[in-house]
Structures are given as structure tokens and as C-alpha cells.
Amino acid sequence: MLRQTLLRTANAACTPALTPAFRSSTFPRAVYSANTILNRTVFQGIRVVHTTIPVHFASTTQEQLHKNGLPRVNITKNLTANITISPPEGSPFYRARQPTTALNPIWLRDNCPCPDCIHPSTRQKLHTSSQIPLDIGIASHRVLPEGLELTWSKGLDDVGDWEDPSKSQPGHKSLYPWEMILGSYGGTPSEHRGTTRMNHKPVLWDEQIMKDKVLWLDYDEYMNTPDGLLKAVKHLQDYGLFFLGNVPIKDQEVATAAERIGHLRHTFYGRTWDVRSVPNATNVAYTNLNLGLHMDLLYMEAPPGVQLLHSLENNTPGGTSIFMDSFKAVELLKQEYPEDYDILKTTPNTFHYRNASHHLHYNRTTIVVDPMNDALTVNYAPPFQGPLELPADQMAGFYRAMRRFAGYIERPDLQFRHTMQPGQCMVFANRRVLHARTAFDPTKGNRHLKGCYVDLDMFRDKYRTTVQAKEEGAF
Ligand SMILES: [Fe+2]
Numbered sequence: 001m002l003r004q005t006l007l008r009t010a011n012a013a014c015t016p017a018l019t020p021a022f023r024s025s026t027f028p029r030a031v032y033s034a035n036t037i038l039n040r041t042v043f044q045g046i047r048v049v050h051t052t053i054p055v056h057f058a059s060t061t062q063e064q065l066h067k068n069g070l071p072r073v074n075i076t077k078n079l080t081a082n083i084t085i086s087p088p089e090g091s092p093f094y095r096a097r098q099p100t101t102a103l104n105p106i107w108l109r110d111n112c113p114c115p116d117c118i119h120p121s122t123r124q125k126l127h128t129s130s131q132i133p134l135d136i137g138i139a140s141h142r143v144l145p146e147g148l149e150l151t152w153s154k155g156l157d158d159v160g161d162w163e164d165p166s167k168s169q170p171g172h173k174s175l176y177p178w179e180m181i182l183g184s185y186g187g188t189p190s191e192h193r194g195t196t197r198m199n200h201k202p203v204l205w206d207e208q209i210m211k212d213k214v215l216w217l218d219y220d221e222y223m224n225t226p227d228g229l230l231k232a233v234k235h236l237q238d239y240g241l242f243f244l245g246n247v248p249i250k251d252q253e254v255a256t257a258a259e260r261i262g263h264l265r266h267t268f269y270g271r272t273w274d275v276r277s278v279p280n281a282t283n284v285a286y287t288n289l290n291l292g293l294h295m296d297l298l299y300m301e302a303p304p305g306v307q308l309l310h311s312l313e314n315n316t317p318g319g320t321s322i323f324m325d326s327f328k329a330v331e332l333l334k335q336e337y338p339e340d341y342d343i344l345k346t347t348p349n350t351f352h353y354r355n356a357s358h359h360l361h362y363n364r365t366t367i368v369v370d371p372m373n374d375a376l377t378v379n380y381a382p383p384f385q386g387p388l389e390l391p392a393d394q395m396a397g398f399y400r401a402m403r404r405f406a407g408y409i410e411r412p413d414l415q416f417r418h419t420m421q422p423g424q425c426m427v428f429a430n431r432r433v434l435h436a437r438t439a440f441d442p443t444k445g446n447r448h449l450k451g452c453y454v455d456l457d458m459f460r461d462k463y464r465t466t467v468q469a470k471e472e473g474a475f
């Protein structure tokens, strides 16, 4: 019996391959109560010869671990927080603020990176979290240069059609690269967000800060060099805005520029769309009128995260573009009128588009705080508001709060202005940076912009993979 177990265990030995695809994949969030405990006698004493499969660490990380010694691992059975890991001082994973990382065994079993648990080509999980026995125990462990190896006391339960993909009852072996358990997943929730959910702290800006920090990128550098792309995605992430220069004045070039970041978002306005004054316009953007600070497509369930506008022609007076960091306005409102901040966080505003045989409609609060994903999202688009759908007694408070919020948005010292010249393209975060255009005179010349959208998911994807490639020395 013991011999069979040993053989099965050996067959189930983990072969983690920490490929870039693995690292950039997002683990399902598994949240367990703190009282998931190891309260059974665990199967003790399994030792098998382990074949070490190379893990793709950055070599400096590997060297530093060797030089400074391996992390200290403490496994306490029958206690709640039963696995703690303390990286040595000087190791790349050492954090003075939090020298010891506690890990939950159920989470660890759920996130085993071996090919029985994560399909080697799809990189997707082969079991469900519900299959992990709540009393799963650690039969034995080994501290190896490449990571922490755990041998489990039992296999996975069958749940519905879900079976234990490794068929190891008991004795599955898992090897967790140090980078996985002490890097992004071993840290604090905000560190998780930093690496996987991209909740970096945005740099809030006003007119002066944007004048100092504004990024003008040459189109060729942006399109053809990884460093150019990195600069672009970092600036978009931090400031929500950058500009391209020397973009060829071609009708669909904006789509090419957008696809450097990700797939285009098609909408009922088309794959790309023209912003110029037309008779009987179906959108205020297609007039010569002043168009106040706003975000696009808030009447949709998922408004696009990134917008590009490429100037093809501009020889008419007026038509200056204005940008404003709505996060700055939220910060000021929160500081100075906290009760209005609360109202805008909890009261739904109505957005709609009802024209040209379309009827789109969506309610959302003006300020969205979501600690699970984006810390902050703003929904502000006065031209696209529909009649409020609030009880009458809530309206006065809402209108007051919006007036105060708009007071910051309309402050010239918080706005950045630029009149687009042909061959220039603006790229901005539609859920953060408000955009506007002053009126222009279509009788004195032509103004023609070509625009398109990219979803925020595509931008995040490009951001994570580009930043990671840089960190790994790919360029
Ligand atoms: Fe717009």
C-alpha cells in the first residue's frame, strides 16, 4: 500500500513551468474563512525522490536566494494560519514591513501550478475550488531552491462532474515557485492589486502638472519600438493621457495606432468614426457646438476604457481640445464636501442615447469605488444624461452634489488645453480623463478628427505584458 502510494506520488510529481503566460494569467480569487483548519491526522512521512524541473526565475532572483539562504518555512498542523514563510533578509522577497507571509493550505492546493492542475497549454484550471477538502493537510514538505514542495494528505473530492484530475488519492505533490507564493500572491491585498489588478496609484494632475509631464511620442517610436510602447502604456496608466505626433494623415491610421494597444471596440458608431460638423447631426460631437467636458458611451453597460482621436484636418478657428483629470475633482470633493462625495457615490445618474433608431440606457453612480478592481471610476457626461430616475426627495441633494463636483471640473487651473494639429493623435483613459472641445466656425475652414475605442481590458493586457517583458529583460 505504501509502495503504491509512493509510486503514485512520484508519478504526480509537479512540473511547474513558470512561463510568462503563467505569470500573466490571473488566478481566480479564492477567499476562505480563517477557520478552515487542519483538524485531521495527516498522512505523514512520504518522501520521494523529486525530479527538479527548471523554473524560469530571473537568474538574479535565483542567485540572491542561494546567497542569502532559503526562506524559513513553518508548518503548524491543527492551527488556522498554518503555513508561514519567512524569506531571509537580503532576498528579493524580503519585506521589512511584513517579514513573514502566512498562506492558507486550501488556497495553496487550489492554486497548484502543476500540469495536472493547470492545463499546460490552455493555462486554465482543471479542477474547481469546491473540490478541495476543507480539512486537507500537508503530509510532508521540502524547502527547495526553486520553491516550496508540498505533498498533500488527500486528493480532491469529486463534485458533480468534476473529478480529481491528478487521480492521486492521496499524495498529490505541488511545487510552488518562491516567486509565486512570496511575490505578488504572498503580499498584501494592495500588492496583489499592484501586480495583477493594476490598481497603481494614479498621478493626479492639474494644468501645471500636465504641462510639465505631458508626453508627446513620435508615432514611429510608439509603433516600432518596445520602449516607445512602454512609455505610452505607463503614461496612460499613470496620467490617463498621452499624445502622438507625426501620425500619417491617412483615413484609417487611427485604427492602426489603436491596435498597437489592443483590438478595436466596435460600436454602433462604427469601427472608427468621424468627428466633424455635419448637417442634422445625430450626436453633439458631430456639430460645431461647444462640447463640454464628458466621457463617451456611459449609456452602455461597458463604456470603452481608451479613446483615440486623430486629427486629419484643422484649419478653422476654435475647436480646442480640453482635458481634465476627474480623479482630481473627486479628491477635492471628498476633502471639501464629504457629504456630496457620498451622495455621488451612492446615487444613480441616468445616461441614455435615444436617436437615429437607437435606444441605449444605463444608470450608474457618478463615483464608483471598487476595492476589488479599480479603486476609482468616474461617470460624468452631461450631454448624455437622461431624466433622473430618483425619488423626488433625493433630487435636491443630488443636484447640489453635482454642482459642486462640476465646480472642480470646470476650473481652468485644473484643465489642460491643446488645439490638435493634423498628424497629431490624443490617446486618453475614457473612464478617468474628461474631454471637451470648444466651438469652432465651420464656415472658415475644416476640422476633421477620426476616432476609435479600445476596451480597458485590452489596455490592461498590453500594460501588464509590456511591463513584465521589460522587467524580464526582453528589451
Ligand atoms: Fe466624446
Ligand SMILES: [Zn+2]
Residues within 6 Å of the ligand: 014, 112, 113, 114, 115, 116, 117, 118, 166, 172, 173, 174
Ligand atoms: Zn497539481
